[in-house]
Amino acid sequence: MIDIVSRVELALLKADKTKANQIKCAISNVLSSHRYQQTKNLTALEYKIINELKKDNTIIITRAGNAVVILDRHAYIKKTEDLSPPAYTSIPGDPTDSFRKAVRQLMESFVEESGDVQTARISKRLKYTANSTSPELYCLPKFQKPGIPFRPIVSITNSPTSHLGRYIAKIIKPLTGQRSSHTLSSEGFLADIKDITLAQDDILVSYDVQDLFTSIPIQYTCHALLQMLSNDVTLKDRTHLSPYHVTQLAKFCMINGNYFHFQGKFFSQNHGAPMGSVLSPVLTELFMENLEEKAFSPTGPLFAIKVFKRYVDDIFAIIQKGSELPFLNHLNSLFPKKSCFTIEVERNGRLPFLDILLLRKQSKVVSQVFRKLTNTNTLIHFQLHHPEKVKIGLITGMVDRAHRLCNPQFLPTELGHIKRTFLYKGFPSKLVNSCITQRLRHLHGDTAAREPTQDIRITVPYYQGLSEKIQTISRDLGFTVSFSRSANLGSMLRSDKVKLHLDQRPGAVYQITCTCGALYIGETGNSVSHRFAEHLRSLTRYRNAEARHMGLDVRTRGRPRTLEPASVMQKALDSSAVAEHTVACQKTATDLCVSVRHRELHYKRREIIEALYIRNNRTINKDAGHAVSEAWLPLTAGHMCLHANPTETHHLTAASIADGLSPYDYTREPSFP
Structure with missing residues (x-):
């Protein structure tokens, strides 16, 4: 749900406000009324085999061609x-x-x-x-x-x-x-x-x-x-x-x-x-x-x-x-x-x-x-969880290639190969023949002109049933919807590149929790460990300036401090709501811990996701973040995935930051759930 909302919000940022609100309301209603869960293309046994392969340190899994x-x-x-x-x-x-x-x-x-x-x-x-x-x-x-x-x-x-x-x-x-x-x-x-x-x-x-x-x-x-x-x-x-x-x-x-x-x-x-x-x-x-x-x-x-x-x-x-x-x-x-x-x-x-x-x-x-x-003639099987447009697109794409590259005397042979390939992959014979016939007519100019492309294009993950409803909305409200690809075997299995340590991977929405139960939601294009360290440095600057303000001798690195302690203290609090809360709550850095709520590399989508979390939790944030449409309120208000859990197990604390983390993790990726 979070991913769909953030992608729709991003796609409609520059659209006409009235039309954008209509689209958001329509999609929000569909999301609210539809129980959706991404269907897995692999069986439990296949996932087990994948996990065993991923744990096998005697092999390297890579790609050659497709x-x-x-x-x-x-x-x-x-x-x-x-x-x-x-x-x-x-x-x-x-x-x-x-x-x-x-x-x-x-x-x-x-x-x-x-x-x-x-x-x-x-x-x-x-x-x-x-x-x-x-x-x-x-x-x-x-x-x-x-x-x-x-x-x-x-x-x-x-x-x-x-x-x-x-x-x-x-x-x-x-x-x-x-x-x-x-x-x-x-x-x-x-x-x-x-x-x-x-x-x-x-x-x-x-x-x-x-x-x-x-x-x-x-x-x-x-x-x-x-x-x-x-x-x-x-x-x-x-x-x-x-x-x-x-x-x-x-x-x-x-x-x-x-x-x-x-x-x-x-x-x-x-x-x-x-x-x-x-x-x-x-x-x-x-x-x-x-x-x-x-x-x-x-x-x-x-x-x-x-x-x-x-x-x-x-x-x-x-x-x-x-x-x-x-x-x-x-x-x-x-x-x-x-x-x-x-x-x-x-x-x-x-x-x-x-x-x-x-x-x-x-x-x-x-x-x-x-x-x-x-x-290898590697193609998806017809029974797998993919949009119908993708399956039809595979056939038309291969027909287009045959038409472009084959002289007329070789085209029937190549079309026969295409038919056999898709029939072997479980595609209905009627569908294959129909797609080939219609595509050849189109290539020979025997079909009506295509509908004009809409100005608004929204790309969302594919959920069977739900995505088809969004597609119906797109035709009614005049926008184009496409579906992002799910993970394939190559992306699941490949081990020829070193994995960055989880805390060193860039792009995330994170939460910092205090032992008093206070919660801060933030986003960063850096690694979470780096951003957490910045919050801790703001707190350290405040504590050092506070000590100087009280007349205590404080040893710090670098040149002697020239700014007034009160000014440094105020700047430290202004730069971090976490530092401000920790001081007000009379806590220390050891009372803070951080965890990742959502991974997202795209800056604008990350801002939108951060705002959704802030809106649905009591936080110590100084503002509500990126403006998000009120059309999503009925959908997000009771959604548990947006409710941060302050008692959950956190994987990064001030102590682990002090110990230092290697940016490279030469171990395997975590197993699939």
């Missing part, structure tokens, strides 16, 4: 560590805090020079967000390749460069994709080659860069970036930063920020860009375009190439037979010891490229859908 795979833990760690050196160098400790300060200092200097607002916001976020964590390395096995090599991924989620990298990538992105060889999708690629006529001595080939991300020369790429930005007359429309500023920030992220932790040890990446950073794909694309420009330089060797198309590092070419290997050698000579290209030549007139199988048919290239040998 499949969940189980690996021996020792073998996984050994194979990952074999990636070092020369790719990685061990470093003595976690540099996150020092790097956070360094990148913030660099951004602040650039803000002073340029006045860029977005850079200032990111810098401010780094200043006040204390729960930045080190990037983390994990590996995904590539089962389709000989020897099952590992693909190293560096997750930068919640790292000091996560927001900065996203901003810099947004600035650089418009510089790429301008070359005629650039391919955005399989559909666009097929459109580009459909009119090509093959000669007898033409051959279909594909080239691929081995370990592209970790092989690109960063210094060279940043130099090319600076030149391109300097010639970009539209840069001022995207940012107030200069070309030099953008390049330096990109370089700082890719060189100084190119570190990670793995199994409790820290490493720096010696060259290349980390796969996992949002900035890496943009810089990689820029490098590949620069490489392509060098490959076809007017002063370079000439090759009889009829078609040259590239999607990131996957290159398709139609080239004169006998020139394919010399061209490969030419590509490898451009950046020796950096970029290593491999080649695949058509066999029996067939060549896979992206998700397409290309075939020679007389003097033309035709296509059909290509599935790797490792493809």
